[in-house]
Amino acid sequence: QFVWGYESDNGPEHWHENYPMAKGDKQSPIEINSKDVQHDSSLAPWHASYDPGAAKTILNNGRTCRVVFDDSFDRSVLRGGPLTGAYRLRQLHLHWGSSDDHGSEHVIDGVKYAAELHMVHWNPKHGNFARALKQPDGVAVVGIFLKVGKTPKPEMKRILEEIDNIKTKGKEAPFQHFDPSILFPKSRDYWTYNGSFTTPPCEECITWILLREPIEVSSDQMAKLRSLSKNGENEPVNPLVDNWRPPQPVKGRIVKASFK
């Protein structure tokens, strides 16, 4: 039975065989070229109001490291920007490379960042997440680029400290009292466009909000992330790296910028 992944036999080039949406017209990620972006002065600023008490657990699902939040009511929400209404924070996760020179999913003016962090929110007007992902306005993901520099990002430490407890696939640990808005960069500038999950089933339900300013992490912090394994305990070690989908066809979509 086909289990999708990022290897040559089950990677992004194969996904469409089991998930036809993967060949849709509004797929993510994409390459963003500043010259094709349209500044939209009507775009509102976005606001996150997260409850640190909503954080629940952190897990290694063999494909990424994911922090899960209580989304049973409007407890941690994202508002504004291109969105109508309050979207509930459900989980955050990352995509990263096997070395510092690549790993992000979106590519900005040819620049690949070392990693890309996704904060996944869904529109409660659709009742639940499974229904929301069938709607064009169902899901909103804030994407933050991680750039390798000399100074480690202290706010990333909480996540990276937990890595040792979730080394292998299926491992989960409590992860409480965490407000992910501490990860945001200073600037609120963003690009936004309509796209999809970057993993199967590649549903085209996402309003992407990509922050222009990357956050800086250290090479050691990236090495820590790369110490996660795809394999389960007592299985041969298979490093969890290069869990990113390459850019997909833009197909005439307009990327808007909140800034000039």
Ligand SMILES: NS(=O)(=O)c1ccc(C(=O)NCc2ccccc2F)cc1
């Ligand atoms: N990389 S991303 O575009 O930000 C992204 C965000 C969320 C998911 C997700 O929830 N998958 C699980 C899932 C659950 C239920 C139904 C379908 C699903 F994909 C996958 C990818």
Ligand SMILES: [Zn+2]
């Ligand atoms: Zn993602």
